[in-house]
Every structure is written in C-alpha cells, then in structure tokens.
Amino acid sequence: MAQQTATRGKTSSRSTKSRRAASSAHGSQSGPLAGEPQELLRDYFREMTLIRRFEERAAQGYTQAKIGGYCHLNLGEEATVVGLMRALRKTDVLFTNYREHGYALAKGIEPGRVMAELYGRTTGTSRGWGGSMHMFDVEAGLLGGYGIVGGQIPLATGAALAIDYRGGDEVVMCQMGDGTTNIGAFHESLNIAALWNLPVVFVVVNNQLGMGTTVEMSSAEPELHKRAAAYRMHGERVDGNDVLAVRDAAARLVEQARSGGGPALLELVSERLKGHSVVDPGKYRSDESITKARESDPVAAFRAQLIEAGVLDEDAAAEIESAAQADADAAVSFADDSPHPDPSTLFDYTYATPVANDSRRLPADPVF
Ligand SMILES: Cc1ncc(C[n+]2csc(CCOP(=O)(O)OP(=O)(O)O)c2C)c(N)n1
Ligand SMILES: [Mg+2]
Numbered sequence: 001m002a003q004q005t006a007t008r009g010k011t012s013s014r015s016t017k018s019r020r021a022a023s024s025a026h027g028s029q030s031g032p033l034a035g036e037p038q039e040l041l042r043d044y045f046r047e048m049t050l051i052r053r054f055e056e057r058a059a060q061g062y063t064q065a066k067i068g069g070y071c072h073l074n075l076g077e078e079a080t081v082v083g084l085m086r087a088l089r090k091t092d093v094l095f096t097n098y099r100e101h102g103y104a105l106a107k108g109i110e111p112g113r114v115m116a117e118l119y120g121r122t123t124g125t126s127r128g129w130g131g132s133m134h135m136f137d138v139e140a141g142l143l144g145g146y147g148i149v150g151g152q153i154p155l156a157t158g159a160a161l162a163i164d165y166r167g168g169d170e171v172v173m174c175q176m177g178d179g180t181t182n183i184g185a186f187h188e189s190l191n192i193a194a195l196w197n198l199p200v201v202f203v204v205v206n207n208q209l210g211m212g213t214t215v216e217m218s219s220a221e222p223e224l225h226k227r228a229a230a231y232r233m234h235g236e237r238v239d240g241n242d243v244l245a246v247r248d249a250a251a252r253l254v255e256q257a258r259s260g261g262g263p264a265l266l267e268l269v270s271e272r273l274k275g276h277s278v279v280d281p282g283k284y285r286s287d288e289s290i291t292k293a294r295e296s297d298p299v300a301a302f303r304a305q306l307i308e309a310g311v312l313d314e315d316a317a318a319e320i321e322s323a324a325q326a327d328a329d330a331a332v333s334f335a336d337d338s339p340h341p342d343p344s345t346l347f348d349y350t351y352a353t354p355v356a357n358d359s360r361r362l363p364a365d366p367v368f
Contacts, residue, residue, distance in 0.1 A: 029309035036244065038311045044086070044243050045306055046320050048078035048299050051102040053321075053328040054111055058101060058118055058132075061332065062278045067118045070147070071132040074102035076273030079298035080205055081106050083246025084268075087254050088173060093141045095156035096175040098133035099205075100145035103175065107140045111327055112334030121338035128341045129349055150176065150183040153202070157189040160200035160263075171257045172200040173250075179210020181224050193263040194231040200263045201253045205240060207272040212284040225267035233263055240268030241298040271296055 027038045055073040062071050074081055077099070085106035088094065096103050104114045109125060117124030118132050125135045125142075133147040143159060146152040156174035163170050180186060181204055193200050204224050208215050215222045228235025234256075238249045246268055253264040271293035275282040282290075306312040312320075 027311065029311055031309060032244070033305065033309045033311065041306060041311050042316075042320070044082050045299075045302055045312070045317075046324065047082045047106055048243065048302060049321055049324040050111070050327055051078045051081060051105055052299050053324045054105060054114070054331065055101060057328045057332050058115070059274075059278050061115075061118060061335075066336070067132065068120065069131045069133070070098065071118070071278045072099040072276065073274060073278065074099055076271045076293060076297065077205060077207065077240065078102060079243040079302065080240040080246055080268045080270050083240075083243040084173065084175070084203060084250050086243075086247045087250030088141070088171070091141065092171045092173065092254065093143050093159055094173050094175065095143050095152040095159070096145050097149065097152060097177055097180065098145050098147045099177070100135055100142075100175075101132070104135045104137070104140070104142055104145075107137075107142050109135070109137055109140050109142065111331035113137075115328075115331035115335040116338045119335035119338070120340065121335055122341050123334070123338040127349065150180045150185045152176065153180070153185050153189040156200055156202075157193050157198060160193060160198035161196065164196070164198055169258055170199070171254050172198075173203060173254065174200055175203045175205060177210060178204055178206040178208065178215050178224055179213065179218065180204070181227055182219060186227075187230070190228070190231045190233060190263070190265065194233045197260065197262045199257040199260075201250065201257055202263065202265045203250070204265065204267045205270055206237075206267050207240075207270045209272055209276070209285075211276045211280075212282075223267075225265055228265035233265055235265040235267070237267040237269060240270030241296050241301065243298070243302060273297065 027033065027036050027041070029038070033041060051074055055075050058067065058071060058073060061067045081102040085103065094103060094107060101114055104125060105111060113123060113125050114135065117126055117128065117130060117135055120128045120131060122128050124130070125137045130136060133145050135142060135145045144152065153174055153176060156172050160172040163172065190202065206215065206224055210218060215224070221227065223237065225235035225237045234253070236249065238245050240246060249266055253266055257263060273293055303312070303317055307314065307317060
C-alpha cells in the first residue's frame, strides 16, 4: 500500500465529501459532521467529557494523597482515545503505555473500577496492585498499561502472533507515545509483524513530547509514521484532535489487519494539556506551546462544533457535562469506599502461576 507522506502540520483527515456520501440518511447537519448519526456524535462527546472529568478528579485524588506512585493523564488526548476505541470490536485487544486511564474507560470498564485501581483498592481493575500504569482487564480486552517505555510493543506483537496461530479474527491495537519510536523493541516488533503479516495496528500518539524532550530533539525523522517504510508497512499521520478522522483511519487499518492485509503504523498528532505526570509542572514548555495546546483542546473544540452544527445546544451540552461530573464523582466515592488489599495477599499475583520455591514471605519475615 502506498505510504502517505503528509508533512508536519498538514494532517490527513477524512474528506468531507466521502463522509457526506457515506451516510446521507443520518444526521441533517452539514460540513465535516455531515451524515454522522447525531446520537453517535453526542456519545463521542459524552465519552470525551467523561475522560476529561475523570482525569481532573484523578489529579485531585493525587494531590490529596489518595493515589500513590506515578500518575499520567490523558488530558488533551480525549479525541484520540475515543476515536481509537470506537474502531475496535469488543473482542479486539489493546495494549497501551502507562497513560491509559481514558482507554480503560473508553474500552467500557466501569469508571469506579478504574478509579479504584488508582486508589489501590481491591475493587480496581488489577485488584489494586497495579495502580495508574497497570490497568488490566481480560474481559474488556485491555491487556495492560505498561510502565516500561515500549514494554507493550513486543507483547502486543506476540498477542497478534497468538491470534494468527489460532486462526482468530481479533486484531491487536498497540498504543505508544512518540518517545517510544526510537527504542530497539519498536523496530524489532514492526519488522517481525510485517514479515509475518500479523494482525496488529501500531498507534503512536504523538503529543510532541517525551517527558520534557520534543520530537525534533529526539528523532532524526520527526515524521514518525515514515518509520513504517523501513518495514514496507503502511504508515500514515492523522490529526489526533479530530475524533472522526481518528476513528475512520483506525477503523480502516484495523479492518485491513483483520482481513489479512497486514500491520500498519498510525501516527496521531496530539497535545498534552498538562505535565508529563501530575507532579510535573512542565516548566520546560514555552508559553507559546502551552497556548497552542489550550487552543486546540479537542473537548472544547468538539463541543463548539456540535453546537454550531445543531447537534447540541448549550443546555444539552451542560447536561452531558454535569452527568460526566457526577459519574467521575461517583467513581471517586466508589474508590474511597472500597477496601484496601490485605497485606497477606502481597505476593499473590507476583506470578501468573505458583512458582516453585516462591516462599510467599513478607519483606520483614526472617529468611530461614
Ligand atoms: C525503558 C524506560 N526508559 C525510560 C523511562 C522513563 N520514561 C517514562 S515516560 C518517558 C517518556 C515517554 O514519552 P512518550 O513515549 O512520548 O509517551 P507520553 O508520555 O508522551 O505519552 C520516559 C523516558 C521508562 N519508563 N522506561
Ligand atoms: Mg509523547
């Protein structure tokens, strides 16, 4: 398939014309939203708003010392998250980096269980042992948030091999950040996935920063989608602030992978509204870059777009926002009311299966 080579800033998004032609029987709005069922558009706005409110409450929980360890938020990446998850079937599986709260929510996991994981409670997705970076839910098809940069890439590739070996029709989506595309495992995994034609879509959320390092400072080829060319793989770049463009590109590449068309690399250009993690004041950013990020806030932009198109009015938008706030607040109450794990279970999930010589000792126990 031809490599798309959109230059930085010039991102491809689905043509208005084809969108209009595809489903003119649906919504009556014109412009880029033409043909989109209105209820679906409102659903996207609901989900994006829930992620926004949830992450705001997570940040608050961290400053109240209710949440420990590291904590990275999807603030500014809501359109990317929702667009990507809408391209997957329930049976498709997702691997992500540590910035995954929004993915867990958009993959259909109850907000209370996601917040409880942040709070380290037994009702959390990983029984409270994983925390912010290690959400896991086999039923929902979320096979992990990973704290090691790029740790998810070989695992996702292996999962795609397992699907292929068993003759399944599921697809793996492997999300990562821009700062992950220069590590060895990225290149090894893309190579093997292309060689063996595995059903996996690699997604780079290019928020233009790896902690405080810009893409231009770290990557000799800053147009990250072009890395696919080294493996004769399809690569393309899309505006990560456009939920419909993300959904459409992802859906096309997921279906290509599902039908034996092989893996692909999708780059989504996005913005991180806050610091790398909740404790990062982001002092290394210029005022100009912060202003630019705020101006392209995908939640505010989508809200304005839906109002402009008559899909929402102010009252309906405000109603969705207060419902999202109530859901985020209820998630906090659920987490707060849930029990902490019993210390005696500390080593219970160290290995998937019991390991010989695993003495199940606690750190302070005598060695002999
Ligand atoms: C192997 C490894 N090296 C370094 C780190 C420290 N680290 C955590 S996040 C990060 C930046 C990754 O940036 P990017 O891939 O762009 O993801 P983003 O945080 O922007 O979502 C680094 C270097 C780590 N967790 N693992
Ligand atoms: Mg990044």
